[in-house]
Structures are given as C-alpha cells and as structure tokens.
Amino acid sequence: MADEVILLDFWPSMYGMRLRIALAEKGVKYENKEQDLRNKSPLLLQMNPIHKKVPVLVHNGKPVLESSIIVQYIDEVWKDKTPLLPSDPYERAQARFWVDFIDKKLYEAGRKIWTTTGEAQEEGKKEFIEVIKTLEGQMGDKPYFGGEAFGFVDLSLIPFYSWFHAFETFAKFSVAAECLNFSAWAKRCMEKESVAKSLPDEKKVLVFLTEYRKSLGIE
DSSP: OOOOEEEEEOTTOHHHHHHHHHHHHHTOOOEEEEOOTTSOOHHHHHHOTTTOOSOEEEETTEEEESHHHHHHHHHHHTTTSOOOSOSSHHHHHHHHHHHHHIIIIIHHHHHHHHHOOHHHHHHHHHHHHHHHHHHHHHHTTSSBTTBSSOOHHHHHHGGGHHHHHHHHHHHTOOHHHHOHHHHHHHHHHHTSHHHHTTSOOHHHHHHHHHHHHHHTTOO
C-alpha cells in the first residue's frame, strides 16, 4: 500500500518551505493542502490541536509537528534516498544546534525588521546582519553548511532567503553588500530544483508582508 502524505501548509511560511524542499529531495509525492490561517480548517485543528499552526505533515493519517522535527522524520522514514542529516552523531548534533540557532535568532531579528519602524527596526537590522555573519563564519569556505552536500542546515535556512527582499526593502539595506559568501551560498542553493520550486517569488512575499504591516497599523 502506498504512503498517504499530506502537507498542511501556508505558502509564505518558511517553515513549510523546509518540508517542501525535504520532500522534493526525497522524491516523495504528497498532497499539499493550503491553509487559511485566519479561518483555520477543521483538519488543521484536528491534526495540531496544541499549537493550531502550520506546517503539519500527515503521514498515513498520523500528524507530525514542528518543521525541524518533521524534516528529521522525513529523513528517517525515506532513508533510502538522499540523506539530509549527517551520519556522524557529533556532526548531526552540530547541525541540530545550528538549525535551533536559526529558528531562535534569525527569525526574531527578521520579525523585528518587518513588524517595527525607527530605532527598533534598526536594532533588528543590526541583529539580523550579525546572525547572518555568524552563520557565514560557521560555513567557512565550504559550499554548503555540512560540507560538499546540501543538507539539514541548508534546507532549514534557505527558506528565509525568500523574505530577504522584503526585509531589505523595509529596512533599506543589502545582505549581499554585507555578506558576500552568504549570498554566494544562497545563489548556489537556488540553483537546486528542489529549492527553486519550493520557494515563492520574493516580490510576492514583499506584497504579502506589506499588506500584513498595514493590517498591524505600520506604514
């Protein structure tokens, strides 16, 4: 019997993008069910009653929650295809650390940029660039964070890139001007079909966030 795989997602979600990339890397066929987060579906509430948020992977009727956990689940279930996490326990632990760093530091700095103005936004911009430079230093001269192969840290970080244009527009700065190696890494990732087809157009994200800012009373 074939696996039934359903992804409950919302197109601008960088966490949902992670799963789209991971599933593409593994060659897993799935049904994407786009969610309206202002009017949450009964299925979403049933499958994620605690947090009531996307993404959710429903595998043969069973929900798996939280994007970094779901990516690891995908890697373990479909282990005959491209590995996403390193096989070495220490390297695997390091990859998990950096994904946690991205989720805590990069997300919050980016959120400050698009939900504030003035000094708070400037602070967010400074934090954002510092986080990118820290990640850039961790990658070093390697083509990808894990070395020669695209992996867990790369697929967890590259979805944020689709929001960079909006961040740069709101806060008037350039990631490429500040972080050359990071920008080269991002372009390398975007050349992969699994990434290019999983990320939305950056201009569409800008329109979405501009409208969202207006709804928060931020001009």
